[in-house]
Amino acid sequence: MPDSYSQDIRDLHLFSEMEDQHFQSLIRAAYVQNFPPQIELITEGDPSDFLHVLLTGSVDLFSSWNDRETSMATVRPISTFILAATVRDAPYLMSARTIEKSRIMLIPSQNVREVFDQDGQFARAIVDELAQCYRGVIKNTKDLKLxxxxxxxxxxxxxxxxxxxxxxxxxxxxxxxxxxxxxxxxxxxxxxxxxxxxxxxxxxxxxxxxxxxxxxxxxxxxxxxxxxxx
Amino acid sequence: MPDSYSQDIRDLHLFSEMEDQHFQSLIRAAYVQNFPPQIELITEGDPSDFLHVLLTGSVDLFSSWNDRETSMATVRPISTFILAATVRDAPYLMSARTIEKSRIMLIPSQNVREVFDQDGQFARAIVDELAQCYRGVIKNTKDLKLxxxxxxxxxxxxxxxxxxxxxxxxxxxxxxxxxxxxxxxxxxxxxxxxxxxxxxxxxxxxxxxxxxxxxxxxxxxxxxxxxxxx
DNA sequence: GCCGAGAGTTGACATTTATCAAGTGAATGC
DNA sequence: GCATTCACTTGATAAATGTCAACTCTCGGC
Structure with a gap:
């Protein structure tokens, strides 16, 4: 579903180099939704049906175990989240809830994986993004442990x-x-x-x-x- | 430089689906080396010139800050390490040292990135590997914080x-x-x-x-x- | 303007974890 | 055989961090 944010999303590193035809196909399959504050968008352990793109607002990624909870990261516009679960077709490792009123685009994971197989530039961008995310978490671990x-x-x-x-x-x-x-x-x-x-x-x-x-x-x-x- | 471990490496998920021509080109560019115990293979902050493949032995990935040091992970055969730094052409975030006598294949990062651009199956495998590594670190962070x-x-x-x-x-x-x-x-x-x-x-x-x-x-x-x- | 809700702060205290120092025990080398 | 080394353990103590309860402050609603 096209949307006024379409160009901003296109400018994201993840999408900027891919073929227009493939980008349009992703956008068409996607839909945009508004959420009030404090809504749980994602629950850890659930299957990863959508790649999320935060357009406005902010989202907290958090995890729970044994009645304890911890914030893993805060997502701010415009960026994607839970890419790793999407590409691996694996369950979410983190939950997500809106902090404030937020506008979010949901792209079916299935479509992301299909386009990934067709578009080398997109594949390259996903690798870059994942590698960057990975390095971010490593830095965070060093911060915590050292x-x-x-x-x-x-x-x-x-x-x-x-x-x-x-x-x-x-x-x-x-x-x-x-x-x-x-x-x-x-x-x-x-x-x-x-x-x-x-x-x-x-x-x-x-x-x-x-x-x-x-x-x-x-x-x-x-x-x-x-x-x-x- | 071909090597008796060539088939075992080929069987790694990272390399198993790529075209043989590309695999051979990586192997040809690579060289295998034996290291004694307690040798520092990689120093954090250095440019990532090689993708490492541990063939035998074991390697400790660790990080330092302000005279403190922490083990981030232990690598065991047969697996690769520091893939993220290689694909991003970014400095290592961790140091690596052999724990015991180890045999290691070094593939020039430049070659990895070149083949990545030519071979869709290889790109796909890198994405899988990176996503898995990312998820591993997230799990580790949850373990630490919760x-x-x-x-x-x-x-x-x-x-x-x-x-x-x-x-x-x-x-x-x-x-x-x-x-x-x-x-x-x-x-x-x-x-x-x-x-x-x-x-x-x-x-x-x-x-x-x-x-x-x-x-x-x-x-x-x-x-x-x-x-x-x- | 008052009230209530919730974030933030503070103090007292408990728990967890680190540090330092001394010891044990097993493997190694001469 | 004996000394040495080094990982590991133990005890005493200190430092860091968490818990609980009470309190302040601010903000929004009425």
Whole structure:
């Protein structure tokens, strides 16, 4: 089902190089839907029927085990999610829920796999995307295993700052409790970690962060491109 | 450089479906080398010049930051490693060192990327492999974030048991200190964790593990296919 | 303007995990 | 045979992190 977002989707690295005929065929098979906040789009363990493309809003990817839950990532427009499950035709490993009101395109996994077999450029783009995702998760594992929660927070702030343009004052785009979960800690611990970064020049007011001493913070965080660069 | 292992490599899922001409071209460009134990094959951050195929022996993939080090995975024959860095032509995110005497085939990354562009079956296999690797790392992240170290060990033992055929007595194929690092804990803590599993019917003698009460252990470990099934 | 809901914070405390130091035990080499 | 090495274990202690309960603050609805 064509849609005003069609060109933005086309510009995604995943779709930009493929033949137009194949792109149109994917779009035709797809449909776009609006979801209210806090709707569970995907449940881990379910078969992966659709490749999802987030057009507007935001989506939380999370996982559960034994009554515990953790945020794995936050998806922001415009990007796809759960590509790996789609191409492998395997069950989802993560659940997904909308954080805010979101507009999402659903492309049947079957069609993705068909077009993949016909279009070499698309295949190449999928490989690139998967390899990048893989490397992202490896970086995340290194972050988790090699750093304390204070160090993870410090580096998270530096990454967020860079995403916001690098100025000393910037804003978290995520609720703190979700930040905590992404970083593998509790909300209470995050609160204390923010305090623990005060000696390194970090001031927190609500979601607004001010870094008064960039050098000090970087000296403590020791950011590393092989962990922190996306 | 052709080699007696050529057929075994050909049988790897990654290479099994590709055209013979392309396979031969990869093999011709490659060379095989023997390494003694404890040799650093790859250093994280270096450019990824070769796709590695472990033929015999074993290799530890590890990462370092700020004088800390952690084992990310153990590679066993016959399998490839650092495929993602090769296809993206990006620096290695992990270092690799031989654990024991190992025989390794090195295929120039350049050739892999060239053949990838020519051979659709090979491209398809790379996608499968990458998607599987990605899912493996996601499972690992869930293990790390959702479980305590005792639970991780319990599930590790169950997975190892399954790999050994499922009998109540089996052997760890890895030094305990490496097991500890893979599970994200210290050796000391692993030692205590083994003790902590005694009430659930786990007996440890050197590297030999005896599970005297399968039900109890599984009841505690709560293994989950979305985390533990490989 | 008041109220309620929910995110965030704080303090007290428990648990988990790491660190340091000392010891055991088995394999290796001279 | 004995010393050495190194993985592993153990105990004492410290540090990091989680849990629980109470509290504050803000925001939106009425």
């Amino acid at each position: 750093r304390t929660s204070l160090e993870r927070l410090a580096n998270y702030l530096l990454r967020q700052q860079a995403r916001c343009g690098g100025a000393p004052v910037f804003t978290l785009d995520t609720e703190k409790r979700r930040v905590a979960s992404v970083l593998g800690m509790t909300s209470e611990n995050l609160s204390r970690a923010f305090k623990g970064l005060r000696p390194y020049g970090v001031c927190v007011t609500g979601r607004q962060i001010t870094i008064t001493n960039q050098q000090d913070l970087e000296g403590f965080a020791k950011p590393n491109p092989l962990i922190d660069q996306r | 479980r305590t170290s005792l639970e991780r060990l319990a599930n590790y033992l169950l997975r190892q048991q399954a790999r050994c055929g499922g009998a109540p007595v089996f052997t760890l194929d890895t030094e305990k200190r490496r097991v500890a690092s893979v599970l994200g804990m210290t050796s000391e803590n692993l030692s205590r964790a083994f003790k902590g599993l005694r009430p659930y019917g786990v007996c440890v003698t050197g590297r030999q593990i005896t599970i005297t009460n399968q039900q109890d252990l599984e009841g505690f470990a709560k293994p989950n296919p979305l985390i533990d099934q490989r």
